[in-house]
Amino acid sequence: MHFHMHGRGCGPRGRDFARGFGGGRGGWERFAGEVAARWDEAQRSGGGRRRMFDGGELRLVLLRLIADAPRHGYELIKAIEELTGGAYAPSPGVVYPSLTMLGEMELIAEQASEGARKRFAVTPSGEAHLAERAEEVAALIARLTGLGQERHRGDHAPVRRAIANLRHAVQNRLHGEMDAETAHAIAAVIDEAVQKIERL
Structure with missing residues (x-):
């Protein structure tokens, strides 16, 4: 996966693609987040199996976990790992851009916390978004817990x-x-x- 950059921009087609993510700095953060997510999941899946998450699915899972309790990025990674019984944990390179995107969408907001790590809490808009996508969110959580059950079924x-x-x-x-x-x-x-x- 590579991109040809020209000068300070990336050519007309690249600019059009970025504009689909909102344009400007925020647009490129969304673009970079999607690229990182696709690359990370492709590496984890070995290129031949289905990725754990497609499109905005990881964002929905993160939003659901944050709605359950305000969390840091690392806490979210560990929470997903626990849901799958240790079978899967998303990388920081995927989680943190997703959190940036959720913040720009005003679905989560940074909460005051001790130390340098940012803790995030769900916003009213985030709660409404989860309610609208309730069935999809439930299916995603079931997929994660099912992965953990499959792992433990053969665990001696x-x-x-x-x-x-x-x-x-x-x-x-x-x-x-x-x-x-x-x-x-x-x-x-x-x-x-x-x-x-x-x-x-």
Whole structure:
């Protein structure tokens, strides 16, 4: 993906394209945000699979999360990652231009916060926009949570954790003093667990 720049502008066709995003500095920020989003998602998808988000879908997700609670950009990234069970997290290069666009659309507003990071809150216009697109927003959130459920469906981490805990507990008892009665009791507990697992 490349663009040929001419002088301070970008040629008539480039100017016409930017004008579709509002023209001026804000227009180019929108243009850059869309380019960054498309490039980031194409890289993540390997070029052959469907992108996680198309067009303004990411903006809708961010707006929904901000409406739930005012958040920083990093908090939004982590919130999406949590929704997907760690399967997907948008990059800062996509999130921050999207936040800029939401601000220019007056759907969110910067809120006073400590430190250098900007915290954003939804505006009345943002609430109205979410109400108008409620079905689409619900579908997008369902897509994210579904991705997390698919990941956890094949995740054996809980079983591996339980096995490690069992091994650790048994080893600790074996390293200490143990009479025959205690040894038989531990063996009986393990045998019972094995039988229950085999019946699942």
